[in-house]
Amino acid sequence: MTAPILITGGAQRIGLALTEHFVAQAQPVIMTYRTRHACIDELEAQGVTCIQCDFDKPDSVSELVNRVTPITPSLRAVIHNASSWDCEASCDDYANLFDRMMHIHAKVPYLLNMALSPLLQSSEDITDIIHLTDYVVETGSPKHIAYAASKAALDNLTKSFSAKFAPSIKVNSIAPSLIIFNEHDDDAYKAKTLKKSLMGIEPGCREIINSVELLLSSNYITGRTLAVDGGRHLK
Numbered sequence: 001m002t003a004p005i006l007i008t009g010g011a012q013r014i015g016l017a018l019t020e021h022f023v024a025q026a027q028p029v030i031m032t033y034r035t036r037h038a039c040i041d042e043l044e045a046q047g048v049t050c051i052q053c054d055f056d057k058p059d060s061v062s063e064l065v066n067r068v069t070p071i072t073p074s075l076r077a078v079i080h081n082a083s084s085w086d087c088e089a090s091c092d093d094y095a096n097l098f099d100r101m102m103h104i105h106a107k108v109p110y111l112l113n114m115a116l117s118p119l120l121q122s123s124e125d126i127t128d129i130i131h132l133t134d135y136v137v138e139t140g141s142p143k144h145i146a147y148a149a150s151k152a153a154l155d156n157l158t159k160s161f162s163a164k165f166a167p168s169i170k171v172n173s174i175a176p177s178l179i180i181f182n183e184h185d186d187d188a189y190k191a192k193t194l195k196k197s198l199m200g201i202e203p204g205c206r207e208i209i210n211s212v213e214l215l216l217s218s219n220y221i222t223g224r225t226l227a228v229d230g231g232r233h234l235k
């Protein structure tokens with residue numbers, strides 16, 4: 001029996017692309033969703049274990065762990081994808097913004113890694129934890145200050161957990177810049193954003209799928225960051 005991969009935030013965009021990729025590979029998936037998007041019914045019909053989970057709610061992490069533990073003796077990987085890209089301009093309670101960013105991007109992955117590591121370690125093979133961070137871990141972001149700081153915290157968790165769990169579990173970050181635009185992004189924003197990288201394209205979810213597969217296929221890469229950013233650092 002192939003151990004499942006747990007993906008948080010698997011009901012749209014990159015998380016959904018990852019979920020659908022593994023389904024197509026006959027790799028069992030457990031995924032969490034906050035909002036019951038239209039895709040959930042089909043994913044459940046395809047055998048994906050879809051667990052409703054709003055990490056902003058108290059006890060959500062322990063409830064998720066208590067849902068996962070009885071359904072599988074082990075996990076192949078945990079992919080921390082769930083995220084909220086919030087900016088200071090859209091809020092007036094900076095303390096709440098900071099707390100929410102740190103919660104979803106650092107505290108939730110920290111607590112899940114601590115609680116789920118036994119399931120990862122019970123596998124006979126090397127297993128993986130993957131943190132979806134962000135290019136702005138390197139630079140900060142004047143418009144997403146709390147978001148960037150929280151992703152930097154997640155990046156640091158990669159370093160600590162890779163040392164704590166080696167050699168049974170590899171722990172790595174994937175640090176994207178633009179992968180896919182949001183529906184509300186206007187043409188001016190898109191043109192400005194495309195100019196920020198050397199490649200100048202909206203690459204799409206396949207870039208993250210390829211990066212995840214690279215990390216899963218390695219028996220040696222750990223404690224590192226895969227920068228998936230189109231050469232933005234050299235622009």
Ligand SMILES: NC(=O)C1=CN([C@@H]2O[C@H](COP(=O)(O)OP(=O)(O)OC[C@H]3O[C@@H](n4cnc5c(N)ncnc54)[C@H](OP(=O)(O)O)[C@@H]3O)[C@@H](O)[C@H]2O)C=CC1
Pocket residue numbers: 008009010011012013014015033034035036053054055056080081082083084085104132133134135175176177178179180181
């Ligand atoms: N898209 C891009 O170009 C880039 C993405 N990244 C990173 O890659 C990852 C995927 O990006 P993308 O697909 O755009 O992500 P989204 O912004 O689409 O968010 C992913 C999911 O996170 C879930 N989520 C948010 N907050 C919570 C919460 N409190 N509890 C539970 N689930 C929550 C949402 O669930 P629901 O929809 O069910 O409410 C959503 O489906 C993220 O970590 C992101 O920071 C980094 C750089 C660029």
Ligand SMILES: Nc1nc2c(c(=O)[nH]1)N=C([C@H](O)[C@@H](O)CO)CN2
Pocket residue numbers: 082083084085134176177178179180181182193
């Ligand atoms: N949770 C999310 N994080 C990020 C998103 C997103 O849509 N959801 N988008 C970006 C941008 O694409 C940025 O990398 C380029 O402007 C960053 N993080």
